Amino acid sequence: MELPIWKSRTLYTKGDVVKHGEKVFECQQNHVSIEDFDKGRFNRIKADKVTDEPRDLEMTNGKKFALITSMDKRYYTESGKAMLQSWKRHASGLGTMYCYNEQLFDPKVKGVKTAGWMLGEEFIKFQRRHTNNKIKGFAKKAFPIIDATEKFSDHDRLLWVDADAVFTENFPRLLTELIAPDDVLSTHFSVWHEKDGKEYHSCETGFFILNMKHPGFSQFMDLYKDIYYNDKAEEYELRRFYDGEVYGKCVEILEAKGHKMMNLNTGRHKTPISRSLLAPYLSHFKAGLKERVDFSEYEDEEEV
Numbered sequence: 001m002e003l004p005i006w007k008s009r010t011l012y013t014k015g016d017v018v019k020h021g022e023k024v025f026e027c028q029q030n031h032v033s034i035e036d037f038d039k040g041r042f043n044r045i046k047a048d049k050v051t052d053e054p055r056d057l058e059m060t061n062g063k064k065f066a067l068i069t070s071m072d073k074r075y076y077t078e079s080g081k082a083m084l085q086s087w088k089r090h091a092s093g094l095g096t097m098y099c100y101n102e103q104l105f106d107p108k109v110k111g112v113k114t115a116g117w118m119l120g121e122e123f124i125k126f127q128r129r130h131t132n133n134k135i136k137g138f139a140k141k142a143f144p145i146i147d148a149t150e151k152f153s154d155h156d157r158l159l160w161v162d163a164d165a166v167f168t169e170n171f172p173r174l175l176t177e178l179i180a181p182d183d184v185l186s187t188h189f190s191v192w193h194e195k196d197g198k199e200y201h202s203c204e205t206g207f208f209i210l211n212m213k214h215p216g217f218s219q220f221m222d223l224y225k226d227i228y229y230n231d232k233a234e235e236y237e238l239r240r241f242y243d244g245e246v247y248g249k250c251v252e253i254l255e256a257k258g259h260k261m262m263n264l265n266t267g268r269h270k271t272p273i274s275r276s277l278l279a280p281y282l283s284h285f286k287a288g289l290k291e292r293v294d295f296s297e298y299e300d301e302e303e304v
Contacts, residue, residue: 008035017045046092061177065095065209066152068115070144071163072102079285080163084109090167090281094159094176098152100144115151119143122229129231135241141205142228142243149212149221156213162206165273165284175277180209183260185216186251189272190263193239200239202248204265204272206284216259223250 006020009032016027025042067087071080080099087097088111098115099107107114123143130136141162148158157180180187187209193200211217224246226232233241236249255261265272273284 006033006037008033012041018042060173063156063177063180064154065157065159065176066148066155067091067095067097067159067161068100068144068148068152069097069161069163070100070102070141073105075163076101076105076107081107081109083161083163083166084112086167087161088112090169091171093173094171095155097161098148100147102140115144115148119147122225126228132241138242138244139228142224142246145243146221146225146228149210149217153212156211158210158212160205160208160210161282162284162286164286165206165282167281168283169281171281175281176209179262179264179277180211182211182213184262185211185214185220185254185259187211187262187264188247188251189265189276190248190251191244191265191270191272192268195239200237200245200248201252202239202242202245203251204270204284204286205244205247206273206286207278207282208247214259216254216257219257220250220254220259223253 003017003019003024006018006025011032012018012027013030014027018025018027020037024045026045027041028043029041031038031041069080069083084097084099084107088109092111097112099112100115100117101107102117104117120143123139126139126143127136130139145158145160152158159176189204189207191202191204193202210220227236227246227249233246238245238249251261264276264278266275269275271286273279273282
């Protein structure tokens with residue numbers, strides 16, 4: 001539905017919705033408009049970028065989600081800015097987006113809050129111990145996850161989104177709550193790999209939800225931290241010392257102890273998000289794909 005454009009010398013009644021410039025407003029009191037747009041008589045409201053239809057208020061069970069991501073300035077320029085702006089357009093109703101900003105750059109996207117890069121002594125020691133750049137790089141995702149579970153412990157759920165993902169449609173809050181109920185510890189995409197005749201379980205961690213109020217949450221995070229703080233990749237027979245392998249091992253062990261998990265992978269797909277119920281709302285351009293994607297197509301024309 002095309003929204004009417006605001007006009008001068010026109011009668012507006014309370015509740016009328018109009019478009020002025022690129023923004024959408026709702027009339028707050030009956031009046032006849034003057035020559036200049038009177039912001040005092042209108043409130044700006046959120047609207048869908050494509051249809052310009054105001055978003056309806058969604059039903060919610062009241063759970064508080066903290067959305068988390070991490071990136072450095074280069075990654076922000078390449079893909080992170082597009083992801084953050086897509087969150088603002090399509091998923092800001094889920095909760096605040098907190099960005100762990102290596103190099104302390106300023107992500108100029110309205111509504112995004114920075115989480116800094118003070119990841120603690122264990123992160124510094126890990127980076128000094130290891131020489132493998134990939135292990136060190138993926139740890140820059142793992143340690144923000146650890147920090148976020150402590151920094152945002154007043155929230156009910158931690159929802160992680162990679163910086164090379166984009167929200168493509170309005171993400172239903174009801175769907176988010178349905179896939180992360182109270183009795184589920186982790187909502188994720190399980191994947192399996194074979195190496196030297198052995199099968200390994202890991203998780204595609206471009207998107208996952210951790211239930212921070214679940215009885216098994218402390219055990220999950222204690223195990224996650226133990227593997228990183230004490231370099232226990234070999235002890236737990238990880239295929240690689242990457243965050244997805246560590247997360248997958250924690251899922252495997254805690255599930256074996258009787259804690260309920262929700263695997264969103266509909267088969268044994270290596271790239272499961274595009275084949276899942278999240279596909280209409282989220283795309284993840286992981287390694288091998290993102291080099292072929294023009295992320296500027298997902299950016300707003302102006303920084304917001």
